[in-house]
Amino acid sequence: MEFSAKLITHRGERRIAVFFEKDKRLIARIKEFDDARWSAGKAVWHLPDTVENRNIFKIIQHQETIPSLEGIEQISKFKQHLASKRYSENTIKTYCDALRSFFVFYRNKPISEITNEDVIIYNNDFILKNKFSASYQNQIVNSVRLYFGTILETKIEIDKIHRPKRSKLLPNVLSKEEVKVILTAHTNIKHKMMLSMIYSCGLRCGELLALKPVHIDSKRNIVMLKNSKGNKDRIVPLSPKILEMLRDYYLVFKPQNFLFEGSIAGTRYSEKSLQSVLKQALKKAFITKPVTLHWLRHSYATHLLESGTDLRYIQELLGHNSSKTTEIYTHVSTKSIQQIKSPFDDL
Structure with missing residues (x-):
C-alpha cells in the first residue's frame, strides 16, 4: 500500500496525516x-x-471522535441559528467545529446537565493537556457561550465562563526596504500585482481574493471592499502607482469575474496559490524571516502611523471595530523610539 493515514490535530484543527515513502510522484498526487x-x-x-478523504484513505470513524446523537442534532441547530443570523461561512465552520470538540469530550453526558465546572475540566484535561493555543481555547469559549446562550437552557451560567488570558504579542512588521524587495x-505581473495590492491597501488575504474589477473606482481613486470581515463594506484609497500597474495587468489578463482569477477563467484565485506566490518572492529576495501575507497588512498600518496618519483613520482603513485593536501598532512604530538616545552613547 502506497499510503497510510491517521487522524491528527494540527493547530487546533482536525486533519488527516498521510504517510508514504518520499517520492516525487506520490508528493504530486497528495498535492x-x-x-x-x-x-x-x-x-x-x-x-x-x-x-471523502476518510473514505479514500479508509479511515474508520471511531466512536471517540464523534459527539453523541444529541450532540450532532444540537450542532445542526446551532449551525442553522448562525446561518439565520448571517454569520459568514468561515465563522459558522469555526464555531461548529469548536462546539463539536466540546461535545465529543462530553459525549456520554446529557448536554442539559453540563455545568461551568465541566467547562473548566475540559480546558484543563483537553485544551491544556494537548497544549492547544489560547486562541483556540478562546474559540471554544466563544462557541460554548453563544450556543448555551441562544440554543439550549442549561445549568451553565454564561457570564461565569472565563476566557483565557490573552498573550500580548506584537504584530510582525517589515521595513519599507524589505517590503520593496x-x-x-x-x-510575473499578476504575482507582483497581488502582493502590491495587499500592502498598498492593507488588505486581508480573503479581501484581495474577493475583489472584482467593478470594485476598482479609478475616477475616485478608491477600492471598494464588499462584505469584509464582520460583513462590513469599507473603502480604502488606491495609490496612483497601483492604478497604473492595474491598467497594465488588466490589458494582459483581462479578468472576467474576479480581479485575480485562477487557471480557469472566471474562477477565484486560491489562497494556497497566493501563499505560494509570497513564499517564492521571499526565496527570490533572500528573506529568511517567516513572513506571512498578514505581515504586509501589519506593515501597511505601521508605516502609515510612522508617516503621521491619525490612528482613527488607520482604524477605518483596516476595518477594525475597536480602536484598541489598532492601538497595538503604536507599540511597533519606531518613529519615536529611534529619537531616544541611549545612555551608552555618553559613556
Whole structure:
C-alpha cells in the first residue's frame, strides 16, 4: 500500500496525516487534494478531515471522535441559528467545529446537565493537556457561550465562563526596504500585482481574493471592499502607482469575474496559490524571516502611523471595530523610539 493515514490535530484543527515513502510522484498526487499542506514540525503531509478523504484513505470513524446523537442534532441547530443570523461561512465552520470538540469530550453526558465546572475540566484535561493555543481555547469559549446562550437552557451560567488570558504579542512588521524587495521580486505581473495590492491597501488575504474589477473606482481613486470581515463594506484609497500597474495587468489578463482569477477563467484565485506566490518572492529576495501575507497588512498600518496618519483613520482603513485593536501598532512604530538616545552613547 502506497499510503497510510491517521487522524491528527494540527493547530487546533482536525486533519488527516498521510504517510508514504518520499517520492516525487506520490508528493504530486497528495498535492492534488484541496488544502493539502506540509507540516515541518510533524514532518508529514496532511489533508482536511472530510468524509471523502476518510473514505479514500479508509479511515474508520471511531466512536471517540464523534459527539453523541444529541450532540450532532444540537450542532445542526446551532449551525442553522448562525446561518439565520448571517454569520459568514468561515465563522459558522469555526464555531461548529469548536462546539463539536466540546461535545465529543462530553459525549456520554446529557448536554442539559453540563455545568461551568465541566467547562473548566475540559480546558484543563483537553485544551491544556494537548497544549492547544489560547486562541483556540478562546474559540471554544466563544462557541460554548453563544450556543448555551441562544440554543439550549442549561445549568451553565454564561457570564461565569472565563476566557483565557490573552498573550500580548506584537504584530510582525517589515521595513519599507524589505517590503520593496518582496514586492519587486516577481517578474510575473499578476504575482507582483497581488502582493502590491495587499500592502498598498492593507488588505486581508480573503479581501484581495474577493475583489472584482467593478470594485476598482479609478475616477475616485478608491477600492471598494464588499462584505469584509464582520460583513462590513469599507473603502480604502488606491495609490496612483497601483492604478497604473492595474491598467497594465488588466490589458494582459483581462479578468472576467474576479480581479485575480485562477487557471480557469472566471474562477477565484486560491489562497494556497497566493501563499505560494509570497513564499517564492521571499526565496527570490533572500528573506529568511517567516513572513506571512498578514505581515504586509501589519506593515501597511505601521508605516502609515510612522508617516503621521491619525490612528482613527488607520482604524477605518483596516476595518477594525475597536480602536484598541489598532492601538497595538503604536507599540511597533519606531518613529519615536529611534529619537531616544541611549545612555551608552555618553559613556
